[in-house]
Amino acid sequence: MRRQPKEIIESSNMISRRALIVGGAQLGVMGLLGWRLQSMQVEQADEFRLLAEENRINIRLLPPARGLIFDRNGFPIAANEQNYRVVMVREDAGDVGAVLAKLTEIVDIDPDDLARAMQEMQRRSPFVPVTIADRLSWEDVAEINLNTPALPGIQAEVGLSRVYPLGADLAHVVGYVGPVSDYDLSRIEDPDPLLQIPKFQIGKSGAENKLEASLRGSAGTRRIEVNAAGRIMRELDRQEGDPGKDVQLTIDSRLQSYVQARLEGQSAGAVVIDLENGDLRAVASAPAFDPNLFVRGISTTDWNGLNADKYRPLAAKAVQGTYPPGSTFKMVTLLAAVEAGLVAPDETVYCPGFTDVFNIRFHCWKRGGHGNINLHESLKQSCDCYYYEIAQRVGIDKMAEMARRLGLGVRHDLPLSAVAQGLAPDKQWKAEVHGEDWRIGDTVNASIGQGYVLASPLQLAVMCARLATGREVTPRLVRLVDGVEQPSGLGESLGINENTLRRVRASMNDVCNHRRGTAYGSRVVDEAHKIAGKTGTSQVRRITPEERAAGVTRNEDLPWERRDHALFVGYAPFDNPRYAVSVVVEHGGGGSRAAAPIARDILLQAQFGGPPPLEAYPTGLRDEIAAQQRRIAARIPAGATGQSRA
Amino acid sequence: MSYLEHNTKYVPTGLRKVLHLNWPIVMLLIAVASAGFLMLYSVAGGSTTPWVEPQFKRFMLGMALMLAVAMVPIWFWRNMAFLAYGGSLLLLLGVEFFGEVRMGAQRWIDLGFMRLQPSELTKITLVMFLAAYYDWLPNNKTSHPVWVVLPVLFILAPTMLVLNQPDLGTALLLLLGGATVMFLAGVHWAYFGTVAALGIGSVLAVFQSRGTSWQLLKDYQYRRIDTFIDPANDPLGAGYHITQAKIALGSGGWTGRGFMQGTQSRLNFLPEKHTDFIFTTLAEEFGFVGAITLLTLYLLIVAFCIISALSNRDRFASLLTLGVAMTFFLFFAVNMAMVTGLAPVVGVPLPLVSYGGSAMLVLLVGFGLVQSAHVHRPR
Incomplete structure (x- = not known):
């Protein structure tokens, strides 16, 4: 089947012609890709940069400390008390059950709270801290801190909660605070972003409610970098808010x-x-x-x-x-x-x-x-x-x-x-x-x-x-x-x-x-x-x-x-x-x-x-x-x- | 047996062949692979494990295979074409069969040191076999219907097997790669025109019939097509990935965010960032300049292949070289179109850059054939 030189040349020419067509098409496709890259990376770069920043940067609000209320003699009648709670990070805990069992040996924890925490932990990502117990005494916290090596994934955290030293004596005057409800939000025309914080405490009645504007203060912000799973990678910057204003009542x-x-x-x-x-x-x-x-959440x-x-x-x-x-x-x-x-x-x-x-x-x-x-x-x-x-x-x-x-x-x-x-x-x-x-x-x-x-x-x-x-x-x-x-x-x-x-x-x-x-x-x-x-x-x-x-x-x-x-x-x-x-x-x-x-x-x-x-x-x-x-x-x-x- | 027509006396022998390698292509391949190592290092968070090391080893193995294949005269490979094609077809059938038995999506064969996907292998062996077919076929029969139907069957056989896996990306590459070889061999325009017209016609018919009484597909099939064409319809699934990929790419800007500074990849917003979507990481960290540079490197590889093919008077060598170049081109073009949102996500890796063994080894063997054709070209 020896081919004629003429046939070889013919075939070679054919391939060359078609190769140039294919090459031209390839060049066209690459031109299209180049144009696409140019339009995305040069023309729309700013938009995409913004989206990337939105992806990675989360803004978290820092709740301000609520203003205190004093009586006319300067005695605090509505104060902020340090409130200790225990949180658990599932991925750090390893054997969640064993750690919790050890924790319950150290401090008393309501079984209902424990069950709720277990459920929440299963639902959330493994790196999200879940509150196990709230309002612990200082002694309990000290005990937990002492046992830290035996309690992986367990941390004691401190927050502020409202306390009324005089209790019932000023109940109707000072009122009380409680977590913001959907009903509260629906009544407010232009809600403060702070109110979106879950369980943010606002005045529900009495002076706490009517003097809310003075007592609340304004939110600080914390810009954090998160990854795709929502894990916090680092804090980018932090801007402290203004704490609420203190109020002195005429009450003796x-x-x-x-x-x-x-x-x-x-x-x-x-x-x-x-x-x-x-x-x-x-x-x-x-x-x-x-x-x-009411602050703690009143029982039925x-x-x-x-x-x-x-x-x-x-x-x-x-x-x-x-x-x-x-x-x-x-x-x-x-x-x-x-x-x-x-x-x-x-x-x-x-x-x-x-x-x-x-x-x-x-x-x-x-x-x-x-x-x-x-x-x-x-x-x-x-x-x-x-x-x-x-x-x-x-x-x-x-x-x-x-x-x-x-x-x-x-x-x-x-x-x-x-x-x-x-x-x-x-x-x-x-x-x-x-x-x-x-x-x-x-x-x-x-x-x-x-x-x-x-x-x-x-x-x-x-x-x-x-x-x-x-x-x-x-x-x-x-x-x-x-x-x-x-x-x-x-x-x-x-x-x-x-x-x-x-x-x-x-x-x-x-x-x-x-x-x-x-x-x-x-x-x-x-x-x-x-x-x-x-x-x-x-x-x-x-x-x-x-x-x-x-x-x-x-x-x-x-x-x-x-x-x-x-x-x-x-x-x-x-x-x-x-x-x-x-x-x-x-x-x-x-x-x-x-x-x-x-x-x-x-x-x-x-x-x-x-x-x-x-x-x-x-x-x-x-x-x-x-x-x-x-x-x-x-x-x-x-x-x-x-x-x-x- | 077309080499008998040529005078092979001037073909270099022994180690002298090394001097006659197409060195620009070798250098370009090394350059592209290096870009790959760099990006794998970056997405691993500045570490050679887990990706750079095995990738480098495989690249070395691939280069060695390329040289070995290059040293063997091209006419040997032409003689092997049928065996190679038949063998890979058997392997495809084998994984199809064993995959079913093993109840998993195991589409590869374990070679001990690595796992090989027969579908990847087929990309080269099909091109090789078609080149050999047209080398054997007399010119005047090229456009004869019988001799056109035959290679169509050669193409469809592995394509159907791969499509059945299902691996849409590879099927597409096989189909287009095979069709390109047929086109290059000189099959009459009318065939391509007819197929294209039929394809466009049927697609139009499918879409035109939607919602009418003679609707061709079921509703859920249309919805699948919708999601396939525009993943934004499925923002939590495929749409999320392509959206994040586009954000990464676009946020690179002119010069990128800097090596290992891409937030989209570093913070895991990017899916498959070390495999199919690695180009977005590169584009994010090195910007438009980096992306265009890589595109240019690819362009040069294809260009050198075409030049080599044009200067080669042997029909098999030319067709093979152009076929390998086309396969290579299809790899990166489909991948880039996919991650830039121009094409649906079909799962095609970026050649020599994406982490993964089969595609790299097969492509380097393919370039070994190109080198062999170049070294043993009739002078």
């Missing part, structure tokens, strides 16, 4: 603890205002709850217990609770009438024990009536008929206006949860809300703080403060934010005739210090610390004519929730007022019996800055008071006796 934690202790066993609220600047010295609601429970049992309690420990009664103010409202009716010139101080009204208004009979609390009674005596003896009469003269609108001037029916701007507005009803309000005309009977009821009128202990304290000073005292809860003094609450003059106010005060003085005053039993005998005030007893039920005829059932014979509310507003010292107080004991019975003694004790405690000498009390009471002081001293937390740390 010693007084606060005292008030809480004094209210113990009752469902009650009490507020103490400093008349020099409107500072809230104590805002107490009883019973209370331990906010530390505890939570159900708190909710089932008929005394409602979760409610901040001092600011949220609204009650018919009863006779403590009489100052409002009185001032409205006198300011309008519709009643003269020496004018007497005859009290037969009842007043008939358009065929409806309104009763005075005193069955036989007070007889002829003037302004001074009406307040001192709390005669109802006098107020029925003057209220009809002045009308509800002027009374409501006076109530608002004195701080009732208006929401005081405080950084506390659900501050109540209360209600100072007028004709317009009833038309709008009930769609009915205002009736004269409504005015009569309102004149003694019943009917539609509602006020919170805070509002009653503000009213009392304004009566005592004649100025528009506004309550102040925050004294300093980050060292900056907040505006004082001592307002301008109310513009009420000073003589009228003096008459009212003189009458309030007699309430406590005159033999026939309704709170004479709660008088203070120490001349320099005497108190003045007004009792109130507000009905929560209707007394039928039949019951009245048969004799009104005594409070003690009624079920708790149908008993009268006991109220007292007062101030001290009577001649140069420094503190105003309000006390509301839910279903406590009569104000003079249930509320006035509490108010007396609180005012004395506030004036003396500690337990008052027994000499301040009338002789007959001293033994009882001494026993009470011992009981309370034993209960007040040690910290609250207070070294200053301001």
Whole structure:
């Protein structure tokens, strides 16, 4: 098969031609590859570089330390505590089961926590630290550190957690923090990136919640390099955030603890205002709850217990609770009438024990009536008929206006949860809300703080403060934010005739210090610390004519929730007022019996800055008071006796 | 027996053959392999283990094999072509058979010191056999239908076996490599035109029929094709890899991020960074300059092969040289197109650079044939 040279040349030429075509095609493909490389590596290089950086660089937020909250003496009432936890890195542990078994020998670990941790470890990458146990004691951590060689993969870590040294005593004021929830996030318009940190703690109630903006601080950032599996390779840089600002409240934690202790066993609220600047010295609601429970995550049992309690420990009664103010409202009716010139101080009204208004009979609390009674005596003896009469003269609108001037029916701007507005009803309000005309009977009821009128202990304290000073005292809860003094609450003059106010005060003085005053039993005998005030007893039920005829059932014979509310507003010292107080004991019975003694004790405690000498009390009471002081001293937390740390 | 037509008197003998080797190709091969060692050193985090050392040993073995093959006269290899092709076909059948028995995806034969993939071997033996076939076939019969169908069968037999493994990349290389040899041998344009038209037609038919009542494939098959063509449809699977590869490549920029400084490879974002995707590491660390340099080295190797083939009057030698060059070209072109996102990921290594023994040894043996053809060319 020898080929002809011609054939060989022919074939060779053919191959050469086709080889050049193939070579040309190859060159074309390589040109395409080169163009592709050029467009990716030169033209789009920046975009791809950015993507590569995004791949490898993660930004982690560094949560700032939350601002502390102090009381007025510099005692910390919300602090950050070092919290030790144990974490495990699976890949370092080797035999996970054996290491955990050894760990449980050293420290007590809840089996549920352990099971949860095991599950999480299986789910996560082997290099991710998983929390095994939280909130360990320092001793436990020391023990773990000592055994480090036997516990591969186990590390003790430290974090900060919120702690409330005074526990329940300030629960309703300070509130508590908790992990941010989906609901929290959904309510916030432009969420702080910090809130995306799992279990980040934010204020959930009280001042912690309302002062969140100051307390939270801002996030720091940490740029880290991670590999494809998410393992941290190194830290690139770190920028510390700003810690939260410290806040100082006006609360005097010693007084606060005292008030809480004094209210113990009752469902009650009490507020103490400093008349020099409107500072809230104590805002107490009883019973209370331990906010530390919420920080740790409250158990279902505890939570159900708190909710089932008929005394409602979760409610901040001092600011949220609204009650018919009863006779403590009489100052409002009185001032409205006198300011309008519709009643003269020496004018007497005859009290037969009842007043008939358009065929409806309104009763005075005193069955036989007070007889002829003037302004001074009406307040001192709390005669109802006098107020029925003057209220009809002045009308509800002027009374409501006076109530608002004195701080009732208006929401005081405080950084506390659900501050109540209360209600100072007028004709317009009833038309709008009930769609009915205002009736004269409504005015009569309102004149003694019943009917539609509602006020919170805070509002009653503000009213009392304004009566005592004649100025528009506004309550102040925050004294300093980050060292900056907040505006004082001592307002301008109310513009009420000073003589009228003096008459009212003189009458309030007699309430406590005159033999026939309704709170004479709660008088203070120490001349320099005497108190003045007004009792109130507000009905929560209707007394039928039949019951009245048969004799009104005594409070003690009624079920708790149908008993009268006991109220007292007062101030001290009577001649140069420094503190105003309000006390509301839910279903406590009569104000003079249930509320006035509490108010007396609180005012004395506030004036003396500690337990008052027994000499301040009338002789007959001293033994009882001494026993009470011992009981309370034993209960007040040690910290609250207070070294200053301001 | 075409060498009988040539005067072989002037062909060098003995060690003098070494002087007549195509040295530029040898140097270029060493250069490309060195780039490979460098990159394997880099992806191992600055270590000669686990990849550089075995790769270097295999390269040395490959070079020795290349020289050994080069020393043997090309006419011997032509005579061996049928045996080689038949042998590799048997091996393919063997792994097909034993692979089934062993219940795994074991597609290679253990040679003790290394494992050989018969499918890699076939890439060279098929080209060799086709070159020998056309060397034997008289010119005037080249485009005769019977003599066209025969080599088509020669190509399809191993292609089908490989496709069945399944190894799409190798099947593609076999098909294109074989077709190129047929084209070079002078088979009439019309055949290629018809096949191309049929191929394009059927692809169009498959896609056009989608969603109509005469749909040719099942829905799930279409979805598979979608993912194959555009892996971005499957961002967690194949899409993730190609996306990361493109990021690595693109982030290299002009001059790259520096040797062993590529974050994509160092932090394991790159898949298969020491095998099929090693080019992206190179492009990331040495940038456009590095990538184009490697491309140029490849281009030069192909160019020197083509020059050698053109200057060789022997039909078998020319076809073989061009066939090996085409196979080599297909390797790096498909690999680069794959990692730059121009082509779907089919699993073709970057020749002489990717870690792996079979492809390197087979290619170096192929270049041994090219050298032999060069040394023993008719003068």
